[in-house]
Amino acid sequence: MHIRALFAALVGVCAAIVPVTAAQAAAGCEVTYSASTWSTGFAANFQIKNLGDTWNGYVVGFTFTANQQITQSWNHTVTQSGPHVTMSSAATVATGQSIWLGFLGNHTGVNTPPTNWRVNGVACTLAGQPPAVIAEPDEVTVPEGTSGSFTVRLSHPPAANTFLMMSISGTGVWASPPIALYFTPTNWSTPQRFSVVSMPDADTIDDRVVFTLSATGYTPDTVTFTQLDDD
Ligand SMILES: [Ca+2]
Ligand SMILES: [Ca+2]
Numbered sequence: 001m002h003i004r005a006l007f008a009a010l011v012g013v014c015a016a017i018v019p020v021t022a023a024q025a026a027a028g029c030e031v032t033y034s035a036s037t038w039s040t041g042f043a044a045n046f047q048i049k050n051l052g053d054t055w056n057g058y059v060v061g062f063t064f065t066a067n068q069q070i071t072q073s074w075n076h077t078v079t080q081s082g083p084h085v086t087m088s089s090a091a092t093v094a095t096g097q098s099i100w101l102g103f104l105g106n107h108t109g110v111n112t113p114p115t116n117w118r119v120n121g122v123a124c125t126l127a128g129q130p131p132a133v134i135a136e137p138d139e140v141t142v143p144e145g146t147s148g149s150f151t152v153r154l155s156h157p158p159a160a161n162t163f164l165m166m167s168i169s170g171t172g173v174w175a176s177p178p179i180a181l182y183f184t185p186t187n188w189s190t191p192q193r194f195s196v197v198s199m200p201d202a203d204t205i206d207d208r209v210v211f212t213l214s215a216t217g218y219t220p221d222t223v224t225f226t227q228l229d230d231d
Contacts, residue, residue, distance in 0.1 A: 028120075028124065030127050033046040043104050045100070047100050048098060055092065055120060057091065058099070060101065062114040063115050064083040064114050066109055069105055074102065085114070116189075125157075131217055132218055133220055133221045139226070144231070145200045150194055150211075152194060164183065164214075165181075171205065171207040172201060172205075172208070173199040174196050176194065203231065208225065208227070211223045
């Protein structure tokens, strides 16, 4: 009951502060990624098409999702800091042209594709992937009386300001400060952080709540919060 009431309040706040802005700015690039994977290694090959203005030199950025480590690459200057990778070149790439990149790497567990693709700081979409809400991480555990958070972004730019809708199911009392729950044609790829507090309760149950994040035209995503009860 409490969480539904809080959510209704959030929606009211959001509606009040949506700015009036012109729709524009599609994604600046489209990534076609593939990888050949064996026991602990993989070879990645991918193509990136320039959908925006000419790149006079470019920096490709992406984030690994499963502890991958690049061991060898070619034709680009590569940096890796934890999961964050950049591959740069001084080459010029005109509108509509594509670049091809590749590297060899190591992985542990499932070799899931990288995420958060950008070229010169502008977000890319992934070819062949339907538009989706991307909420991370999937699971958050919070001791009773403390807070945790997750981030939400979109995989593809919306044509106009798009509300993020949130439905909640589960048990316990959870609260959150109000935030602007919408995406614009320019901020769609910027993760928006959402904090959730597990309110102290008198019971001894590790309560769980599932947030389902959705937007019209996008595949929804979920985040599960688990309370570590202290009674
Ligand atoms: Ca309790
Ligand atoms: Ca509890």
